[in-house]
Amino acid sequence: MNEPLVVRDAAMRPVADLLRGPAPTCGPDTTVAEAARLMTTGRARYVLVSLPAGALGILTEGDLRRRVLGVGRGGDVPVAQVMTAPALTIAASTLGADALLVMLAHGVRRLPVVSATGEPLGVVEDTDLLANATRGSFLLRGEIARAEDTDALVAACARIPSLTLGLWRARVAALDVSAILSVVAEAAVRRAVELVGDETRSPAAWFGLGSIARREAVPSSDVDSAWSGDETVDTATTHATAVHALLDRCGLHADDKGASAARPRFARPTGRWHTAIEGWLADPFADQALVMLGMLVDSRIAYGDPALDLAGHTAQMLRSRPEVLRLLLREAVEEKARIPARRRIVARRPEPVDVKVHGLSPVVNIARWAGTAAGLASESTPTRLRVAVERGLLAADDGRVLGETFDVLTQIRLRHQCEQLERGQTPTDVVDPQLLGPLQRSLLSNAVREIAGVQRTLAYAGPPA
Known part of the structure; x- marks a missing residue:
């Protein structure tokens, strides 16, 4: 059976990747008639309103129906009187899943997306996220x-x-x-x-x-x-x-x-x-x-x-103490990733493998050290590895190996636990290699061996200078 590798869902992509283009924008003194024209021209259901000090307002089709047409106002009303301000915004790096939760929590269907410096990049809508x-x-x-x-x-x-x-x-x-x-x-x-x-x-x-x-x-x-x-x-x-x-x-x-x-x-x-x-x-x-x-x-x-x-506070304090950061790295490489030895020689059966302890945890620990040294906190293991490579804290090959093996081991772990759920069992991290297909056994063995190789490299040579 193939592993579920196919769908890279919008839910797990940064919202910046989901934008369809820049949003129509106007000033607070613009009339609602002109704002409606901008929506039509831009094929959008909203218009962003630029406010002082970098703040944003938003006027939607729903606002036009409820606050203009529904109460008998004319098209010459300034958008400042009917817009929602300040608009709730999200950072460009926010995952689609988190963006939709914000929408659900606040009862909105669209969110302006802003850059790290607060510049509006566009608007993400709930329909962009609902794969x-x-x-x-x-x-x-x-x-x-x-x-x-x-x-x-x-x-x-x-x-x-x-x-x-x-x-x-x-x-x-x-x-x-x-x-x-x-x-x-x-x-x-x-x-x-x-x-x-x-x-x-x-x-x-x-x-x-x-x-x-x-x-x-x-x-x-x-x-x-x-x-x-x-x-x-x-x-x-x-x-x-x-x-x-x-x-x-x-x-x-x-x-x-x-x-x-x-x-x-x-x-x-x-x-x-x-x-x-x-x-x-x-x-x-x-x-x-x-x-x-x-x-x-x-x-x-x-x-x-x-x-x-x-x-963030802990990560910042750790970066001020590089000797303690080095101890985190030492801890991450000392407990080697491994496949337990075959002890039942007569039965010729491999020992069960705890995928978390023997494979995933070493990658998580290395990524935690590397991500912290790179200035990150509260990020996923793949993100920490990627940024660490970008900033020269991990060799590109080591970062690639750790990222790929983390993905493979997560697939094996999830498949194992979902099959346990289907059988009505309590999910565990302990996998019997005999129950894996030949491909999965090979992937498991190779992944653990490659992680151990990166650990040895970091232990002997340390991170890149």
Whole structure:
């Protein structure tokens, strides 16, 4: 059976790649009659309005119907009186899946796309994002985001496994399935936090950690979490315990190793997080410092105040301590990717392989080091590898090998877990090579061997000068 390699879905492409061209634009004093003409000429259902200080407004066909024709206004009304301003915008690098979630959350059907400097590049519409293979994922995410109570959330989340199977059967690329599953899971976490409630109303943030934050979740992925804010730790952990209890009902289980905001270690006021980060940098051999720093670099705010971000702060602090960054690299290359030896010689059967531990984790760890050194935080493994190569922190061949093997191992892992779901089994990362076809066994063996080769190169020669 071939692996599902075919569909590179709009959901997982940057919205800048989906733009159909520049948007029609006018000034705030332009009449609605002229704005309507610009829409017709530009074959668009909207016009952007340039405002002072780089801000944008937007006037849509719906605005014309509701705010002009519907109330008997004439065509000489300035657009400033009927537009929506300031318009909600998104960055050009935003993934299509995340853009649609923004649309769902704010009740809009189109979003102006801006460059890193704030220049308008065009407008992305919901119809640009709704590919047939992923339409169900967007609908489910919307249902999760609008769940009125805990029972409704549990019922919506019960469809996540069937959604995953549907995407896989539709031959959506494995990396895309992982990213979609991550965004859906994060939407469930956000809604669970909202439904449990925050009685203090103080500034706070709930963080996703690990694979969901990196947009690399699979059916077996746990929900790792952390919390930062102004509440007391007791209040925060009590709240987090209730959130995780609800998520457990949703089939989204907490990390079995304890990376949970329900524990004081992962629930700290913001100042104490910063103090802890400084302590881990000062003594990276104590208190599981490298593990904690790596988890924070991977973190992503699922709910709460963006100003409380820890990923960017941690990455910046790490870059100021290159000796600690080197320790992250050493940790990434010391535990070699490997296929367990054949111990059952008489039976001539290979040992089971934990695809995550023996293959994927080494790539994730190298990419985390390289991405952090390159100035990134909260990014996917493929993105970290690509940027690291662009900035000379990884040799081009090493980056290519790691990227390709990560893709191959994700395909094998997802296929294995989807087949387990079809059989009604609990998904795991442990694969019996005897159950793989000859091609998949060969791909698995070659991928692990190539990862180990890159690890040896980095261990002996280090990164490029």
